Amino acid sequence: MHTEVLPNAAAIDINHLAMCRGLKPQAATRIAGIGSFRRLTSRSTLFFEGERAAGIYEVVRGMLRLYKLMPDGRRQITGFITKGHLIGLAPQQRHLHTAETVTDVTLCCYPRTRFDRLVDEVPGFARRLLDVTFDELRAAQDQMLLLGRKTAVEKIASFLLMMADRDDTADETGEVELPMGRSDIGDYLGLNSETVSRTVTKLRHDGVISLRTPVRINICDRDQLVELANGESGSEY
Amino acid sequence: MHTEVLPNAAAIDINHLAMCRGLKPQAATRIAGIGSFRRLTSRSTLFFEGERAAGIYEVVRGMLRLYKLMPDGRRQITGFITKGHLIGLAPQQRHLHTAETVTDVTLCCYPRTRFDRLVDEVPGFARRLLDVTFDELRAAQDQMLLLGRKTAVEKIASFLLMMADRDDTADETGEVELPMGRSDIGDYLGLNSETVSRTVTKLRHDGVISLRTPVRINICDRDQLVELANGESGSEY
């Protein structure tokens, strides 16, 4: 794995760290003080499921996929993680999933033992982590509804909307980037890559989206995409 | 909804409250001080998805189901909640799901505003809630793997093992109680009630489990059930 260690986080700009959001400047400085930046190239592994958790990471730039594997190789991606998200926050000390970079990634890394101490010492920090974790729980439960009860079209529509909401640049143009491959999307939505392809094609033919390249899609009719995502579209795709 | 308010929690035994587990006696006393017990009969609704969260609840006895609905009525049960679990812990103030009793239930209720104050004031309390929430997140991500990638047999096997692990009385005898109906199980596993029935029958014919009544099942071959749950069983059911 190719990595490169960068200057200490405190030396950069702590206001841009999601870890410290909403905390008092003094608290934020203490937390940023134990962080250091690090770069990973695409397709490298940050940690494995079950591995002892040595650190907590905040994504500064780029995208990672988190996934679980079954013994026979079936894979469930539990999340695509981008700027501002925390990973490795496992109180039981064992990572819950494997983390791999999808693109080149910049991280801010916090060593486990020092981090744990700050959780107990810095006022409001545990509360901040509680809010972050609860947000992840909310997302996981939405995904349970998607995985358990939505059709292929509903899943893809929901996914495209999620990616659009997350992409800062997308709001204006309606153009969304999908850095992950079709089989990554499939393993996130409980589909296979062929079904992802076919369903994207279907949406394209129906004029709901258009593709400039397989990686760059354009949302033409957002309202209909929302209806499709919620299964509200009359004829029940 | 039939409810009945019981004495203040502090008057009972705070050591039995999961909310306070691991906290110092003084902290535990403060938290228990704002709790009060309450009973609900089976098939009553505690709160609705999207409703403003007025309180946090700890289950003392009985079982509830938490679920999300789609506009057309499709339902995903996100959890069956039993003794020691907390519900309603929504920092964004809106409930993420509907909560209904499956059996008669006893709860310990904590009013929202006072609870929120204690989260910030009582040392270690936010940390305790973080651990609890993280545990829920772990369960949700396991369920994502189940919903997205497991077959019907693997889902039912996983479910039975989960229920067995949770049931205190089951460890010895191997007998597990399933207070929820077949369609509840289906809506939890992303199956319909007929498929649940058929799959349970299949496991029964294969001698992995036996049924005294539809509600009382007996695990005959735990090892094989574990293999089935993980998709490790040679011929790939």
Place this chain on the structure above:
DNA sequence: CGCAAACTTGATGTTGCTCAAGCTAGGTGG
């Protein structure tokens, strides 16, 4: 420009869903 990887499309197969009909158990009233 060539090559490999990823995406798309097609033909066929399988799993689990739908619709429909019994069956069983537990609760109620005679």
Place this chain on the structure above:
DNA sequence: CCACCTAGCTTGAGCAACATCAAGTTTGCG
């Protein structure tokens, strides 16, 4: 105490959605 009645469970037949297997086709990189 028994017979009925109803809700929920089980079983069956046919079907739809998605998976699998197998070519092509595009894309992006060297």
